[in-house]
Every structure is written in structure tokens, then in C-alpha cells.
Amino acid sequence: MWRKSKPYLLLLPATGTIVLLFFGGLFDGLLKSLGYFPAIGERQLNLDAYTNLLASDSFWDSLELTVRVAAISSLLAGLLGGLLAIALFLLNQYSEDENSRLWHRLFQLPLTIPHLVAGYVIVLLFTQSGVISKLLASVGMIDEMTDFPVLVNDPFGWGIILAYTWKEVPFVLLMVYPVLARIQKSWREVSRVYGAGNWNFIREIALPIMMPSWIIAVFIVFVFTFSAFEIPFLLGVTYPGMLPVYSFQLYTDGSLSDRPEALAVNIILALMTICLGLATYYFSKRWNVMKGWE
Amino acid sequence: MNTTISPLKIILFLLGFVIIGLPFIALLLSSLAAGWRWPDLIPASFSFRAWDYILFGSARTWQSIGTSLLIALIVTIVNVVLAVPAANALVRFQFRGKWLAEAILFAPIIIPPFVAVMGIHLTFLRFGLTETILGVVLAHLSPTLPYMVRAVVISYSTLSTERENQARMLGAGPLLRFYYIVLPHLLPGIAAGASLSILISLSQYLITFIIGSGQVVTLPILLFPFISGGDPAIGSAYSLMFAGMAILALLSLDVALKNYYKKKGVRSNGEGGE
Numbered sequence: 181m182w183r184k185s186k187p188y189l190l191l192l193p194a195t196g197t198i199v200l201l202f203f204g205g206l207f208d209g210l211l212k213s214l215g216y217f218p219a220i221g222e223r224q225l226n227l228d229a230y231t232n233l234l235a236s237d238s239f240w241d242s243l244e245l246t247v248r249v250a251a252i253s254s255l256l257a258g259l260l261g262g263l264l265a266i267a268l269f270l271l272n273q274y275s276e277d278e279n280s281r282l283w284h285r286l287f288q289l290p291l292t293i294p295h296l297v298a299g300y301v302i303v304l305l306f307t308q309s310g311v312i313s314k315l316l317a318s319v320g321m322i323d324e325m326t327d328f329p330v331l332v333n334d335p336f337g338w339g340i341i342l343a344y345t346w347k348e349v350p351f352v353l354l355m356v357y358p359v360l361a362r363i364q365k366s367w368r369e370v371s372r373v374y375g376a377g378n379w380n381f382i383r384e385i386a387l388p389i390m391m392p393s394w395i396i397a398v399f400i401v402f403v404f405t406f407s408a409f410e411i412p413f414l415l416g417v418t419y420p421g422m423l424p425v426y427s428f429q430l431y432t433d434g435s436l437s438d439r440p441e442a443l444a445v446n447i448i449l450a451l452m453t454i455c456l457g458l459a460t461y462y463f464s465k466r467w468n469v470m471k472g473w474e
Numbered sequence: 475m476n477t478t479i480s481p482l483k484i485i486l487f488l489l490g491f492v493i494i495g496l497p498f499i500a501l502l503l504s505s506l507a508a509g510w511r512w513p514d515l516i517p518a519s520f521s522f523r524a525w526d527y528i529l530f531g532s533a534r535t536w537q538s539i540g541t542s543l544l545i546a547l548i549v550t551i552v553n554v555v556l557a558v559p560a561a562n563a564l565v566r567f568q569f570r571g572k573w574l575a576e577a578i579l580f581a582p583i584i585i586p587p588f589v590a591v592m593g594i595h596l597t598f599l600r601f602g603l604t605e606t607i608l609g610v611v612l613a614h615l616s617p618t619l620p621y622m623v624r625a626v627v628i629s630y631s632t633l634s635t636e637r638e639n640q641a642r643m644l645g646a647g648p649l650l651r652f653y654y655i656v657l658p659h660l661l662p663g664i665a666a667g668a669s670l671s672i673l674i675s676l677s678q679y680l681i682t683f684i685i686g687s688g689q690v691v692t693l694p695i696l697l698f699p700f701i702s703g704g705d706p707a708i709g710s711a712y713s714l715m716f717a718g719m720a721i722l723a724l725l726s727l728d729v730a731l732k733n734y735y736k737k738k739g740v741r742s743n744g745e746g747g748e
Contacts, residue, residue, distance in 0.1 A: 187567035194560035194623060195578050202582050202590045202616040209593020219596070260489075267486055283486060289494055292720050294677035296694050297713040300701040301497040304504055304710065309512045311500045317513035325512050349493065407586030409680045410694075414702055424588065428680070431592060446589040457584030 206450060213443035220436075229440035230448075239445070241420035249337040249412070249422060250405040253344035258398035260345065261352025266386060268353075269360040270378070273368055284357065291350045295343075299414035302343040306331040332415055339415035340422070344408065348401045355397035356390050363389060392467035399460045403453055423449050498714075505710035524707035528715065534696060535712075539719065542692040545607060545682075546675040546723070549614045550668045553622040557667065558660065561626035566635070580620050587617040591681045598685060605689035613685045614675045621674065622667035629663025658738065665731045672723050693719065 214225045233239045268283055290298065305311045313328040322328055332339040363385065371381050412422040421429060423445060430442035504510060505524050507517035528535050560579065564572070582590075591613050595604070603609035633656065641651045679694040686695065693716050700709035 184569075187563035187569045187572075190559040190563035190567075191575050194556040194619065195575055197556055198578050198582065198616055198619060201594070201612055202585075202587065203578070204597075205590025205592075205594035205616075206585070207593070208597055209589060212593065212596070219600075264486075264489060267482055267489075271482055271486065283490070286490060286494060289721075292673060292724060293717050294694065294720055296677070296679055296697060296701065297717045300709060300713050301501065303701070304500045304706070305497065311496070311503075314513050314515050318515045346493065346497075403584060407588075409586075409588060413680075424586065424680075427592070443593060446592055450585045450589045453585050 206447075209443045210447055213440050213447050215440050229444040233441055233444050233448075238420065238426065242423050242426040242445075245337055245420045246406060246422045249340050249344070250402050253341040253348065253405050254398045254402040256341065256345040257348035257352050257401050258394060261349045261397070262356060262390070262394055264349065264353050265356040265360055265390065266382060268357060269363075269386065270382075272361070273365065284353075287353055288350045290347055291354070293347070295347070295408075295410040296414065298343050298347050299411045302339050302346070302415060303332055306339060306342060333417055335417050335420075337412075337416065337422075340408070340412045343411045343415060344401070344405050347411075348404070351401060352394070352397045355400075356394050359390050359393045360386060392463075396460060396464045396467070399456070399463075403456045403460065406456070407449060407453055501710045501714050501717075504706055505708075505714060507707060510706075524705070524711040527708055528711050534691065535715075538691045538693045538696040541607070541690065542676055542694075542719070543723075545610055545614060545690075545692065546672045548607075548611050549618055549675045550622075550671045552611070552615060553619050553667065553671050554664055556619060557622040557626045558664075560623055561630045564623075564627055565630040579623050582616040583620045587613075588680050588684070590616060591684050595684055604685055605687045607690055609685045610682050610690050610692075613681045614678060617678070617681070618671040618674045621670040622664075625663045625667030625670065626660060627663075629660045633659045661734065662731065665727050669724050669727050672727075673720055676720055676723065 211225075213229050215222055215228060216225055264287060268287075271283070293301075303310070307313070308325050308328045308330060310328075310332075313322065313325060316322045316328065317325075329338075331342065367385060368381060371385060376384065407424055408422065409424040409428065412425050413428070416422060416425060418429075420426070427442045427445035427449070430438045430445065434442070503517060506520045506522070508519045508521040508523065510517040560575075563569075564576065564579075598604050598609055598612075603612065637655050638651050641655055646654070676692075677694060678692075679698065682690060682692050682695055686692070688695065693712075697709070697712045697716055700712055
């Protein structure tokens with residue numbers, strides 16, 4: 181009896197905490213998004229919040245912005261992170277020096293930077309009067325401050341894209357590099373015997389090996405950006421805001437009657453991330469990705 | 475061979491400068507600038523006004539750092555206590571419903587935790603948990619616990635039961651076995667989990683804001699007005715301090731772990747090894 185129930189007892193504190201605080205919160209939010217507010221005498225469940233939301237332009241604008249920003253920033257982070265991984269890998273292959281480890285750690289730095297700080301770095305660098313604009317002016321590429329494009333607090337979301345790309349390049353590197361590091365030195369030698377140059381080696385061996393974990397890394401970045409708050413709150417515009425920002429605006433600025441809609445946005449967001457997460461999990465199991473970095 | 479190395483190093487160096495160098499130089503210059511006009515590449519004049527203000531001028535800086543660290547510390551300790559038994563069960567037992575336990579524990583990695591926090595907000599209000607440190611600690615648990623569990627699971631899966639069985643035969647009870655055999659083996663995993671847990675807790679803004687309602691002032695809450703259209707010098711100085719605090723927390727954990735192993739190594743040598 182004890183043997184049988186032991187794992188459950190060991191798991192109880194942790195799962196209990198998550199069930200109570202996390203799933204309890206999700207369920208609480210779901211009920212309230214359905215208009216269940218016993219405190220003000222509302223006990224009828226209805227789908228008003230959802231129908232209002234799906235009929236409003238602001239929801240669809242917000243969703244479009246969210247998908248666009250998440251897609252572009254995850255692709256950019258993927259490209260840069262992949263390039264960096266290959267560059268570090270080649271460096272490691274040719275030279276035995278300890279520098280490549282140092283490089284590796286250095287590039288991990290943005291991972292530890294809090295999101296708000298990452299957002300502010302983008303403000304400092306990319307506003308019309310920012311550092312990049314000053315740099316371009318001092319080499320004579322632009323004459324006026326207004327020649328520099330509006331990249332922060334812009335409706336397209338470039339500022340948010342830049343911030344997330346910066347934050348997530350090290351993450352892609354972290355996921356992909358260990359897979360490349362498993363390539364034996366002897367493979368490189370064998371490939372050279374058969375006359376493969378650097379470029380051939382990268383295309384025929386390195387790229388196919390890193391591809392599954394690269395795709396998973398890009399997908400994870402996509403899901404993370406989907407539920408981002410701090411950076412779009414700082415770098416976005418009032419309208420349209422990314423979904424979490426939109427929900428926060430509804431929750432705090434609106435009246436009590438807007439709250440079910442805010443919570444409905446959250447539930448829709450949660451459902452989307454669950455679907456994306458399950459897809460990621462399925463493919464990572466199928467391609468055996470996680471083995472690469474444990 | 476040198477011809478293949480140098481362009482690579484140049485590319486890496488340039489990327490390193492753009493990704494790491496430029497942001498920090500910009501933050502540092504901006505925090506020290508006494509007005510930084512376009513198109514000056516270097517501010518015309520420097521002053522320590524912003525640093526003076528945040529370090530000595532405002533008691534709120536140190537209070538907020540204290541609050542941030544206190545919350546991160548409590549959250550991390552609770553996480554360790556919850557995660558170690560859970561990881562033990564996940565690694566060493568085969569039982570029905572294991573996938574469900576895993577799904578529950580790792581769900582907050584995928585589903586954004588602020589969704590749950592906004593949902594539970596009114597309930598917290600009713601129980602008087604809003605505007606309190608306890609409430610914020612509870613809110614920080616679900617975004618951090620999954621990472622701690624994952625880190626400890628990785629450690630547990632490399633620990634074979636043989637040494638524990640040896641200790642059992644020598645008469646060591648469960649507590650002694652845990653303290654002398656399991657815990658030392660798990661420490662690197664716990665430290666990795668603690669780093670993540672501290673880092674995530676320190677950088678929460680939205681969750682702290684919803685539950686703390688502006689009354690629990692952590693560093694990100696204090697920082698926000700300065701970086702969203704406030705004084706850029708002070709915003710930059712606070713940003714550097716915030717980033718520095720996160721990096722310092724990680725480094726000190728790393729050093730503490732290395733020291734622990736050094737001491738342990740010396741002791742087991744003194745006792746004539748194992």
C-alpha cells in the first residue's frame with residue numbers, strides 16, 4: 181500500500197500548489213469570463229464576452245499584431261542564433277583554445293537581462309534620437325533626426341520585434357549548439373578526405389543535424405513571444421496592443437463590465453498557447469530533440 | 475588555416491559588439507549624461523546626478539531591492555521544498571497518471587501565468603492577499619516552480635540507487651541517506667533551478683503589479699515610470715542596476731556552489747577519501 185501511494189504523496193505538494201494557484205486561477209478566470217460574478221449577484225453563465233470580443237475589430241487587430249510580431253521575431257532570432265551556433269562550432273573545430281567557451285558564455289548574457297531592461301535598451305538604441313540614429317548622423321548617412329525611421333512605439337511592432345530578437349538569440353543558441361557539439365571531429369576529417377569544403381560540410385552535415393532542434397527552438401520562441409507583456413507594454417502603441425497588453429488595458433482601464441472580456445481574451449490566449457505547446461511537444465518527442473541537450 | 479579563422483573571428487567579434495557591447499555602452503553613457511543631444515555621439519558633458527539619486531537620494535531604491543530579493547528568496551526556498559520530492563517521484567517511480575502529473579507541473583511554462591493571476595485576482599482580494607508580500611510570493615510560484623522541477627529531475631536521473639542502498643545496509647536512515655548522499659548529488663541541479671527561479675521572480679512586472687497593486691514595490695515596479703517616458707539618465711541607471719542585480723544573483727550562486735565542492739573535496743580527502 182505504502183509503495184503504491186508513495187509517488188502520489190511525493191508529488192502532492194508540488195502538483196497541489198500548481199493546481200490550486202495556477203489551474204484554480206485559470207478556472208476562476210474562465211468562470212468570470214462567462215459572466216459568473218456572485219459578488220454582484222451574477223450567477224447566469226453566458227457567452228456575451230466572447231461574442232462581443234469576436235465581433236470587435238480591436239480583438240482581430242490585436243491578434244494580427246501578436247501573430248506578426250511573434251512570427252517575425254522568432255524567425256529573426258532563429259536565423260541569428262543558428263548562424264552564431266555554426267560560427268561558434270567552426271571556431272571550436274579549428275582552435276582548441278578556451279576562447280570559444282568564453283564566447284559561448286558571453287552570448288548568453290541577454291538571457292539573464294530582465295525584459296523591462298531589454299525593452300529600454302531598444303528605446304535607447306532605436307528611437308529617432310537614439311544611439312543608432314546618432315551613429316548614422318555622425319557618419320553622414322542621415323541629416324535630420326526625422327530621416328531615421330520610427331521603430332519604437334510604431335504600429336507595425338518593429339521595436340517589440342527587435343527586443344525579442346535580441347533576447348531570444350541566446351536561447352536559440354543554447355538549444356542548438358549542444359547538438360552541433362556532438363558532431364565528432366573525425367566526421368570533419370572524413371568529409372575532408374572526400375573533398376568537402378567548409379560550406380559543403382555545413383550544408384550536408386551540420387545543417388541537417390541541427391534542423392530538428394532549431395525548428396523546436398524557433399517554435400518555443402514563437403509561443404513565448406505570443407504571451408509577452410512587458411516588452412510590448414513598453415515599446416508598443418496604445419492601439420492595437422498585443423493580446424496580453426490588450427487584455428490588461430481592458431482589465432484595468434475599463435469598467436467592471438469590461439472585465440469578462442479581458443478574461444475572455446486571456447482564455448483564448450491560453451487555448452492558443454496550449455495548442456502551440458502541444459504541437460511543439462509532439463514534434464520534439466518525435467524528432468528526439470530533447471536528448472540533444474540533456 | 476589562419477585564413478579560415480580570422481574572418482570567423484571578425485564576424486563573431488562584430489556580432490558580439492552589436493549584441494552585447496552596444497546595449498551596455500548605450501545604457502552606461504545615458505546614465506552618466508548630463509543631457510545627451512542629437513547628433514552628439516558622446517554626451518557633451520557628464521554627471522553622476524542619476525547614480526547619486528538612485529544610490530543615495532532615494533531610500534526607495536534599497537527598499538525595493540530588499541523587497542525583490544526577499545520575495546525571490548522565499549519563492550526559491552518554497553520551490554526547492556516542493557520540487558525535490560516531486561522530482562524523486564517523477565524519476566524513480568512508474569505509476570498511473572504520471573503523464574498527468576507532468577502535464578500539470580509543466581503547464582505554466584506554456585500557458586502564460588498572468589492569465590491565472592488575473593483570474594485569481596478577485597479571489598486574492600477577498601482573502602486579503604492583494605497588496606501583501608505573501609500574495610506576491612504565491613503569485614510568483616507558478617511561473618518558477620516548473621523550472622525548478624525540471625532542473626532537479628535532470629539531477630535525479632543521473633543518481634543511481636546503489637549508493638543509497640549501500641548506506642541503507644550500513645544502517646543509515648532515510649534522513650541521513652538524503653542528507654549525505656542524495657542532497658550533495660542534487661545540489662548542482664538545485665542551484666541551476668534556484669538561478670532560474672530567482673531570475674524569473676526578480677524580473678516579474680505584470681504579476682507583481684496585479685497582485686501587489688502598486689503597494690508591493692519591487693525593483694521592476696519602481697523602475698517602470700522612469701523608463702516609460704521619465705528621466706532617461708535615471709531610467710538607464712536603474713536598468714543597469716536591475717540587470718546587474720540579476721547577473722550578481724546568478725554569479726554568487728555559482729561561486730557558492732564551487733566553494734561548497736572545494737570544501738567537500740578537502741574534507742573527504744582528509745578523511746581518506748571514499
